Amino acid sequence: MLRVALLLSALVCMGRGHHHVNHSAVQDTEEESDKVALVTAGNKDFAIRLYKKLSAHPESQGKNVFFSPSSVSVALAALSAGAREETHRQIFEGLGYNLTAVTPEDLHQYFRSVLGKGKTSDATSEGTAVFMDSLFKPHHEFLETLKQSYFADGFTVDFTKTEESANTINNYVKDKTNGKIDKLVEKLDPRTVMYLISYIHFKGKWEKSFVPELTRDDAFIVDADTKVPVQMMNREGYFDSYYDIGIRTTVLRLPFNSSYTMLLLLPDDMAELEGAISPAHIAKWRKWTTSRRYDVFLPKFSIKTSYSLKDVLADMGMTDMFGDRADLSGISAGKLAVSEVVHQATLDVDEAGAEAAAATGIGIMLMSFQPPSVLKFNRQFMVLITEDATENILFMGKIVNPKI
Numbered sequence: 001m002l003r004v005a006l007l008l009s010a011l012v013c014m015g016r017g018h019h020h021v022n023h024s025a026v027q028d029t030e031e032e033s034d035k036v037a038l039v040t041a042g043n044k045d046f047a048i049r050l051y052k053k054l055s056a057h058p059e060s061q062g063k064n065v066f067f068s069p070s071s072v073s074v075a076l077a078a079l080s081a082g083a084r085e086e087t088h089r090q091i092f093e094g095l096g097y098n099l100t101a102v103t104p105e106d107l108h109q110y111f112r113s114v115l116g117k118g119k120t121s122d123a124t125s126e127g128t129a130v131f132m133d134s135l136f137k138p139h140h141e142f143l144e145t146l147k148q149s150y151f152a153d154g155f156t157v158d159f160t161k162t163e164e165s166a167n168t169i170n171n172y173v174k175d176k177t178n179g180k181i182d183k184l185v186e187k188l189d190p191r192t193v194m195y196l197i198s199y200i201h202f203k204g205k206w207e208k209s210f211v212p213e214l215t216r217d218d219a220f221i222v223d224a225d226t227k228v229p230v231q232m233m234n235r236e237g238y239f240d241s242y243y244d245i246g247i248r249t250t251v252l253r254l255p256f257n258s259s260y261t262m263l264l265l266l267p268d269d270m271a272e273l274e275g276a277i278s279p280a281h282i283a284k285w286r287k288w289t290t291s292r293r294y295d296v297f298l299p300k301f302s303i304k305t306s307y308s309l310k311d312v313l314a315d316m317g318m319t320d321m322f323g324d325r326a327d328l329s330g331i332s333a334g335k336l337a338v339s340e341v342v343h344q345a346t347l348d349v350d351e352a353g354a355e356a357a358a359a360t361g362i363g364i365m366l367m368s369f370q371p372p373s374v375l376k377f378n379r380q381f382m383v384l385i386t387e388d389a390t391e392n393i394l395f396m397g398k399i400v401n402p403k404i
Helices: 023-056 071-079 085-094 104-118 140-149 162-176 270-276 281-286 309-316
Strands: 003-008 065-067 125-135 154-155 192-205 216-223 226-244 250-255 260-267 290-299 301-306 336-349 353-367 374-378 381-387 393-399
Touching: 023 065, 023 071, 023 104, 023 125, 023 270, 023 281, 023 309, 023 393, 065 301, 065 336, 065 353, 071 104, 071 140, 071 192, 071 353, 085 104, 104 125, 104 140, 125 140, 125 162, 140 154, 154 162, 154 290, 154 336, 162 192, 192 260, 192 393, 216 290, 226 281, 226 374, 250 281, 260 270, 270 381, 281 381, 290 393, 301 309, 301 393, 309 336, 336 381, 336 393, 353 393
Parallel strands: 003 192, 125 154, 290 374
Antiparallel strands: 003 353, 065 393, 125 192, 192 353, 216 226, 226 250, 226 290, 250 260, 260 381, 301 336, 336 353, 381 393
């Protein structure tokens, strides 16, 4: 039973210039813009759906939830390049894309633009790589798609030397994520034949930083019976905020000194917020926030999460790729199936800014009303890191306990 493993992450950051062109070129540009909008909408919808699944999962109860929806989306988008028939349809639609409106070529071209333009960002670092066993013979077309659309670097390893191979992959990811994801691969099956990875690392400085001298010891309310000590940062001034009366949630917008923003959501009832949140809410919050003066308290924290997404993705409709009905014949000859999907993410927040990283792994085997003047984040809250132009969600999560 041979295995192919894929690990990917990506940042969506689209832009377009304006030129004097003929009518045909204008029409082409408009059509391209429509395609980009459709893919971006699918990405945001997928982010919300995946968050709800992760938050509701039994293993997440009482724990922090944090992940990179961009990472998972691009991982599955790349995987779809090797999927066929029903397996391809399930992955495509599970990601929120409409096959009648968005073609596979549209999708790969989109991520080619995303990864290409992301290379110019000072706040983010991203890329992909593929580790292959010398005996594995993937289809040339699949590798070309990875190379041309996902800028994959290539490496040859001996997967029969499991510890050495795992170390090689982990060291690569550790280096690319500034040490934040240091052990994505816990162990490797000696029958593994390929590991395709991509990474995302984000480090942003606040547009207006918190003053370290104002940070004080405080308590964070985990639940009715539990409080934990935290270092609570403090800054008084004007902040963009909005109180969504419909879901009783205060929204605070903290911009970085780049094209990225952190949204902090402090609900009266977390379950109500989690049940209602949608891409439309995020668009509304970004549009309707207004500048008001607050005394803001936000805890310093550093969290790390790890997930196995196999059951979650299957529950979202992507079932065939995990079993005998998998059709991944676009990757290589033989019967391939996804054996696992793993994801790790980290988030560090301090007076200077925030740093986040994530990685997603896919294993494939050959088978048989008014806000208060004081805004204190001393109880459960949600956090999103978004790209300003597209509103794409790089990272998303819920802080239940900043000490774990």
